[in-house]
Amino acid sequence: MDVDAYMAERIALIEAGIEARFGERSDFPQALQGAMRHLLFPGGKRLRPLFALAAAEAVGGSAAAALPIAVAVELVHTYSLVHDDLPCMDDDATRRGRPTVHVVYGEATAVLAGDALLTEAFAVLSDVSSEACDAEAILRTLRGLARAAGAAGLVGGQADDLLFVSGGARSDAAERPDRSTPPEASDATRLASIHARKTAALFQAAIVGGAVLGGGSESERESLEAFAKAVGMAFQITDDVLDAESGEAASILRVRGLEDAKRRAEGLLERALVGIEGLCEKAEPLRELARFAVRRNR
Secondary structure, three states: OOHHHHHHHHHHHHHHHHHHHOOOOOOOOHHHHHHHHHHHOOOOOOHHHHHHHHHHHHOOOOOHHHHHHHHHHHHHHHHHHHHHOOOOOOOOOEEOOEEOHHHHHOHHHHHHHHHHHHHHHHHHHHOOOOOOOOHHHHHHHHHHHHHHHOOOOHHHHHHHHHHHHHOHHHOOHHHOOOOOOOHHHHHHHHHHHHHHHHHHHHHHHHHHHHHHHOOOOHHHHHHHHHHHHHHHHHHHHHHHHHHHHOOOOOHHHHOOOHHHHHHHHHHHHHHHHHHOOOOOHHHHHHHHHHHHHHHOOO
């Protein structure tokens, strides 16, 4: 299949969904609205929402059915970037070739913009009509996103990542899960946990949520959850590898060489693809998106 054509078509749907939510809003303070839109438009690759739509199609549903979770996940992802860039976190001055939100709008407004994006994500899902989807499916999708975004998911992963990057994870032998385990092995375990929560959890919310709203069965959702975790972890390893190759700091170098990291990402991708072999040809866009996410060079 032509994955580029597929992505272009589905991204148009995603952009329209986000714009419908964030057009000119008279109920939002103007400065806050500008800060919220700063990273949303133009956005990044929209991979997480693309996976949500493809997951719905893989279980026989329509892409449109998964649009609410697609938009919601992109809002959560964008909020996380706004907060990650803050001086108290990663202290980044640019993002996607432009000044970061706090550079343009000030630190306080950037914090509030992130808060608003996160809150709006749940409003998007709660506004889904019961005529479009049954209440249990909506509630299941809300739960999945809340779990992925919270202390057990993205926020907890970011907290541990800050400690890991600062070297705090290695500062005390008592912090290691097993004192007989070499520090390098402990770091590998910690890094895998960070990847699973900071990145893969949101992929799981997108893909499983898309399958739920697309009417997928329990067995389909279970196989897609495992698929999403493997793809999400491989995606983050690829990000770290690309950062390292461009001369930027990358956590993966603490525990793996570049070639070993690439093999790890490829192994996770293969595991993900094997896990959804039982899905029909409608899952081919999902497979192609996974290959693109892990084998990309940018």
